[in-house]
Amino acid sequence: MTDPSAHHFGVTVTDLDRSIEFYRDVLGLDVLSRFSVSGEEFATGVGVEGAAGTFAHLDAGTARVELVEYDPEGDDATGGTINQPGAKHLGLEVDDLDATCEALPDDIESLSEPQTTETGTRILFVRDPDDNLIELLEP
Template sequence: MNDCSAHHFGVTVAELDRAVTFYEDVFGLDVAARFSVSGEAFSTGVDVDGATGRFAHLDADGARVELVEYDPEGDARKASRLNQPGATHLGLSVDDLDAFYAGLPDDVETLSAPQTTESGTRIMFVRDPEGNLVEVLEA
């Protein structure tokens, strides 16, 4: 059996620059790298004919968040809910969830104000500009 370790957590977006700005401004993530990938091996690997990808890797305190914009763009998906099979989300922690919530720009969609779960973890969810879910927690 091969040993496995996490390399990145990927999120497909329609507008890379808008998504990068959101994650920089709202979460303070730094861009570690930007690059494009194309060619037959890439399009075969992602199973999208003639695909090109524009990528941004963001540093989330040692975890790499990969944002990718594809050309051609796929069909829009309906907004996900957390209880749908196959639903995904990023989980990012902050030191003070209430301060984070209070400092959110008005145009950031939230599912609720901060909540304390039975386990004692404080959580809330936001949607990025693409509608992707991000869990923000104070562990």
């Protein structure tokens, strides 16, 4: 294998426009591009018969966050706890976790107040509009 590097981290959403507003307006990620993909090759590639996707790529520094709204929509795979096998989350580094926490709108659900782990990293888990977990961390 050649030297892999992170290109994007995909997050499946139910409403692309609503999710773009959250990731752009609440988390501060810039939208790099929006596009749609469909056709037999795409459906075969993602393993979903007749699949089409509407995408947005957002700038997360060294990689992109890829938001995708699929048609047809699959079963809900969100809302669980972080320790469930197969659970996933998106980790975004911030400079000042307390300031970031204070700036979050009141309707943003978090799992707790900011915490400092035994490694010294400060963490705060929040949920996006589709209940996907996002870890905001200050190393």
